[in-house]
Amino acid sequence: MLTGERQADPGLLDGLNAEALRELAGKHGMLPLLGRFLATFGAAAAPLRPAFRGRFLDDTRSALALTAELLPAVARLEARGIPVAAYKGPALALQAYGDPSLRLFGDLDLLVPRAALDGAVAALQELGFTPQPFASEAQRRAVLRDGHHLCLTRAPVIIELHWRFSKRMFGFAEALDGVWARLQRLPVRAATVPVLAPEDHMLGLAIHASRGLWSVLEWTLAIAVLARAVPAERWAEVGARAEAWGCARALQVSLLLSEALFATPAPAALWARLPADAATRALARAIAAHVLAGxxxxxxxxxxxxxxxxxxxxxxxxxxxxxxxxxxxxxxxxxxxxxxxxxxxxxxxxxxxxxxxxxxxx
Incomplete structure (x- = not known):
């Protein structure tokens, strides 16, 4: 669907219920990608397009508007000397698919060091964002200890300011000190924004997807695409990082799901470094069955x-x-x-x- 490796077969569209397909694709975050896929069928997809056209246009407008809001937020944090990385949202859409309109997202996610969190909140307040309120300092300390992000709002824009990828309850041990040296910059309009290196974004997304047990298919697809961007010679290092962060099994399940659901094989170098045992493969099959059953x-x-x-x-x-x-x-x-x-x-x-x-x- 994304790589052009398969030619669109018009027979795939026979008997499709456009309304049901739209609802299912929306549930799994796949509507923009489905639109791109349907375009490869040309005139054969014409009967389906009326059911999607309005939603495609609305989603594209929303994605582009939020992407535009990303630029001043990142610029303000960088101007204050705060390390920042755009995470998920339009950054992932650009990194995985090359187009910010090819993902569904309703907010902006930014990753900052835990030590810089107060400064980041203050910087975003200068742009008119209001941080989530706390009933007391005790509650704020509890959130910072056990949570993983703070919400700031300037209607209709919401920014989630992350200092780790998941709540403490899930037990991951992501050490983010090293991610800042591996950041990449992606062009967005007339500027560039810092994003996580593909392998770090992949691990963060594997942690995120595991929390929801891969209930959104687009998460799995994005992980698979990012995995293919990791050079073979880096998998030994990436595998060690996954084990250190406690997310090796989440990564294995993610890529087993991508093989089963999208026929997207994981890199051989990954399995050489992190071979999946029988229990992990059985777990991935069980999760796939539940995801498909809904x-x-x-x-x-x-x-x-x-x-x-x-x-x-x-x-x-x-x-x-x-x-x-x-x-x-x-x-x-x-x-x-x-x-x-x-x-x-x-x-x-x-x-x-x-x-x-x-x-x-x-």
């Missing part, structure tokens, strides 16, 4: 998150973090006080028991 239960989600962790100690550590590391849902009802936050941690195991004891699909 349903999952809270209990399945928890079981699968546990299965993603290696070894009995890794699985136990994840369960303990799940029980006792608070999340925004817990903080929301805590009132912002130390007492409220402590009670939220005590109540969390019981809330999870109600949630994950359910077999209801969502």
């Amino acid at each position: 349903t999952r239960s809270p209990a399945w989600y928890l079981r699968t998150q546990v299965a993603l962790r290696r070894g009995p100690l890794g699985k136990l550590a994840f369960l303990l973090r799940s029980l006792f590391v608070a999340t925004p849902s817990d903080w929301a009802g805590a009132g912002g006080t130390r007492h409220g936050l402590a009670l939220a941690r005590v109540a969390r195991p019981f809330r999870l028991l109600r949630k994950y004891g359910s077999r209801k699909s969502v």
Whole structure:
């Protein structure tokens, strides 16, 4: 679909329900890519286009408008001497697909060092952005300890300011000190923006996708495209980094899914450095089946998150973090006080028991 390796066969369009296809593609973040794919069919795709045209135009306008907002935000942070990398959003669209309009995104994600977070918030406030409020300093400290991003808003634009790729509960150990020396710059309009190196963006996205158990197909595709941009001689280093960050299995599952769902083989150099064992392959098959079915239960989600962790100690550590590391849902009802936050941690195991004891699909 992206590389031109396959010629479009008009027979693929036979019997397609345009409305159902639009809904499914939208759910999986694939609408812009689907539009590009349908264009390769020429006149054969004409009956399908009316169902997509308005949505394609709206999504393109939104993507281009948000991409334009990226430039002043990055420029202000860089002017303050704050290391910054554009992450996901238009940066990923450009890096993976060469066009900011080929991804669906509703906000801008920026990665900064944890030590520079206060300065980054202040710099964005100068542009009129308002940071998310906290009920107390205790709640703010809890978010910085256990969370992974802060939201700043200047309607209709939302910026998520990240200092890591996932909440502490998930147990990844991404060490971001080294990413700043590997940043690349991508041209955007008349400027350039700093983005993560393809291998770092790939690992960050694997962590992000694993949190949602790859429920959006575009995440998997983007990881596969980024993997193909990593030179073979760098896979030994990248594999070591994935293991150090605790996301090697998330990366393996991501690329096994891309092979199964998009017929996009992972680089041989990856499997030479990080061979997937039988348990990882079985896990990827089970996740693929659930993604395609489009349903999952809270209990399945928890079981699968546990299965993603290696070894009995890794699985136990994840369960303990799940029980006792608070999340925004817990903080929301805590009132912002130390007492409220402590009670939220005590109540969390019981809330999870109600949630994950359910077999209801969502």
